[in-house]
Amino acid sequence: MRHEPGRDALERMYWTMRLAREYETFMKRAYLEGKVPVFEMTAGPIPGEMHLATGQEPCAAAVCAHLTPKDWVVASHRAHHIAIAKGVDLKRMTAEIFGRATGLGGGRGGHMHLSDPAVRFTSTGIVGQALGIAGGHALAASLQRDGAVAVGFIGEGGANQGVFHETLNLASLWKLPLICVIEDNRWGVSVAKDKSTAIARNADRASAYGCAGEFVADNDPWAIHAAAARAVERARAGEGPTILEIETVRLEGHFVGDPEPYVPEDEKDRRANQDALSIMKRRLLTEHGFTAEELAAIDADAAACVAEAERFARDSAPAAPDDAYAHVFVEAA
Ligand SMILES: Cc1ncc(C[n+]2csc(CCOP(=O)(O)OP(=O)(O)O)c2C)c(N)n1
Ligand SMILES: [Mg+2]
Incomplete structure (x- = not known):
């Protein structure tokens, strides 16, 4: 397996x-x-x-570059870039987010419950839980x-959930084929990592489980x-x-x-020069x-693919309210 991406791999990423x-x-x-000028959820x-995962794209693109259709990926609430990197059907994903029957x-489920068994991708809105589900697939x-x-893709906030410990302990004991990707964007909603986490590098926790840990700095697609x-x-x-901890940047709130009243001004200024997509394009x-x-x-x-997905979603019929209980209850015998 090439560690240095060739031209085709770079183009794909x-x-x-x-x-x-x-x-x-x-x-x-x-x-x-419809939500502006007055924001109404x-x-x-x-x-x-x-x-949105704007800024975090390299984490998904560079990890999924090594996966095949038979491999499993589980994402968290910030899932679009990962779904795209695993090859989820963009039209049906968009329809799902729009609440359409073709989703x-x-x-x-909508935006926080994206799942496409055809390409072995799913996601969960429960923080940290993506790792537990991925652990099940690995078993x-x-x-x-x-x-x-x-x-399993989680945030650095998710690494402080109990499921992180339980999953990595057993996965390491049983030598399961699991990769725990931590997208460290420094923030868990408005809580900075240094206010929630006792050590600087989550990859160092690997020594507690006897597994491998790697830290990648600077959101660098090549290093990831x-x-x-x-x-x-x-x-x-x-x-x-392996715990694969990636230092990334959340460019949106x-x-x-x-x-984002909680983000210091100098960090906001720095972010303007930390867009991995612009940096990759230049390189x-x-x-x-x-x-x-x-x-x-x-x-x-890419723009044409998105336009096609948007058209598909907008032209699709909304999910029918009468259908709401389908797949929830079964008839008692
Ligand atoms: C178990 C659980 N607790 C709290 C929440 C609410 N919540 C949603 S996202 C989030 C922060 C997650 O931070 P992090 O894991 O760093 O991911 P990021 O949002 O930075 O991608 C929280 C607390 C939740 N969805 N699940
Ligand atoms: Mg975070």
């Missing part, structure tokens, strides 16, 4: 990151429809909360000896790609789990509509021989 960014730009616009085409879950893969690995390659290799070789042009035309074609392709 850029495409994935670009698609995720394009998608979330659209999502923010659509979510705010139930107004407009998308009800409920909306969490992945018939429009019942199944281990028992079935099918060579699959499971990746290399560390993820090692983690997947270990998992497939039966060497057990915790949810759309969060004015592809200056260090990797990509042309501006090539990247513009990828950008246009």
Whole structure:
């Protein structure tokens, strides 16, 4: 397995990151429809909360670059970039978020309950729980000896949940093919990591479980790609789990509509220069021989995919209220 991404892998990673960014730009616009000037959570085409992963795209694109269709991915409440990187059907995902009958879950779950069994992707709004579910997939893969690995994506806040300890303890004991990706964006809603977490690096917790731990600084797609390659290799070789802690940046608020009064001004200023997508684009042009035309074609392709998904969702019928109890109760015999 290549630790240094070749041209095709770089193109694929850029495409994935670009698609995720394009998608979330659209999502923010659509979510705010009907909600401005007065923010009202139930107004407009998308009800409920909306969490964007703008800025965190490399975590998903560079990790999922190593996965095959048989591998499992579980994401948290900030799931769009990960769903896209695992190949979830964009049209049906958008319809789900819009509450349409053509959605992945018939429009019942919405943005925080995205699930696409066809590509072995699911998500949960319960903080930290993605790791527990991924641990279950890893146990199944281990028992079935099918060579699959499971990746659970959580935030640094999720790493302080009990499920983190329980899952990593057993996964390490049983040498399960599990990768725990921690997207460390420094914030759990408005709580800074240094106010919630006793140690600086969550990857250091690996020593408590006897598993591997890797820390990747600066949201760097190349470094994430290399560390993820090692983690997947270990998992497939039966060497057990890896905690892969990635220092990333949340460029938007915790949810759309969060004015972030708690983020220091100098951090907001710094963020302006920490956009991994712009940095990657610059590096592809200056260090990797990509042309501006090539990247513009990828950008246009991503925009077209998003436009198609938006059209599909808006043209679909809403989930029927009469259908609300389907899949919830069974008839008693
Ligand atoms: C068990 C649980 N507790 C609290 C919440 C409410 N909540 C949603 S997101 C969040 C913060 C999560 O922070 P982090 O894990 O760092 O992820 P991030 O939002 O930064 O991606 C909280 C407390 C929840 N969804 N589940
Ligand atoms: Mg966080």
